[in-house]
Amino acid sequence: MWVLILLSILVLHGDETLASDPDPIQDFCIPNPKFGAIKMAHLSILPCKNSSEASTDDFVFSGLKASGNFTETGLATIPVNPTIFPGINTLGMSFVRADLKAGGINPPHFHPRATEIAYVVQGSVYSGFVDSNNRVFSRVIEQGEVMVFPKGLLHFQMNVGEKPATIFACLNSQNPGLQKIPSAIFGSGINEELLEKAFGLSHKQIGSMRRRFDPKKVT
Numbered sequence: 001m002w003v004l005i006l007l008s009i010l011v012l013h014g015d016e017t018l019a020s021d022p023d024p025i026q027d028f029c030i031p032n033p034k035f036g037a038i039k040m041a042h043l044s045i046l047p048c049k050n051s052s053e054a055s056t057d058d059f060v061f062s063g064l065k066a067s068g069n070f071t072e073t074g075l076a077t078i079p080v081n082p083t084i085f086p087g088i089n090t091l092g093m094s095f096v097r098a099d100l101k102a103g104g105i106n107p108p109h110f111h112p113r114a115t116e117i118a119y120v121v122q123g124s125v126y127s128g129f130v131d132s133n134n135r136v137f138s139r140v141i142e143q144g145e146v147m148v149f150p151k152g153l154l155h156f157q158m159n160v161g162e163k164p165a166t167i168f169a170c171l172n173s174q175n176p177g178l179q180k181i182p183s184a185i186f187g188s189g190i191n192e193e194l195l196e197k198a199f200g201l202s203h204k205q206i207g208s209m210r211r212r213f214d215p216k217k218v219t
Helices: 002-019 181-186 192-199 203-213
Strands: 075-080 094-100 105-110 116-122 124-130 136-142 146-149 155-159 165-171
Touching: 075 105, 094 105, 094 155, 105 181, 116 124, 116 136, 124 146, 124 165, 181 203, 192 203
Parallel strands: none
Antiparallel strands: 075 094, 094 165, 105 155, 116 146, 116 165, 124 136, 124 155
């Protein structure tokens, strides 16, 4: 029944409803594993269990006790969404644990469908975002401090301390999306001549960037 109502709302309101997560129409919706997700444009609708079948364990997540696997940039993330944490389904949120080695970076990126608020659990992290006028808002945030990154704006982080840093971030969409700027530019297959003219780089330099950000497309 919940799925039918939500589908009706999406049809009636069209693109307007896709601008943000729909409001829940019941207390909670624990996904029923017996049924697959219904894919919409930017939303996967997960049919609910009967509320009487929900348990306390559905609302507790224990997967953030340790860091994830680190990348070559010194970043490790554990993103959490309704697929792995059923209790947040339909609540319009997701979150992530991010760990940065000393000197590690979270490269410039943005979330097209969510505002992010980042809390520094430990460490000193240079954080910031760029607005649509190319103005940079940045500073070092310390343990216990919070910074907000407005929806759709490019933002970044770098551990400027001598010890590892840990960040806990929450986003106001269960499907915020993630666009990493380096990969989007050099790993997406954009015409090479265009990239050379846009960035003033040589054919060799473009090839080097492509090998770094999308080695599958360059031999």
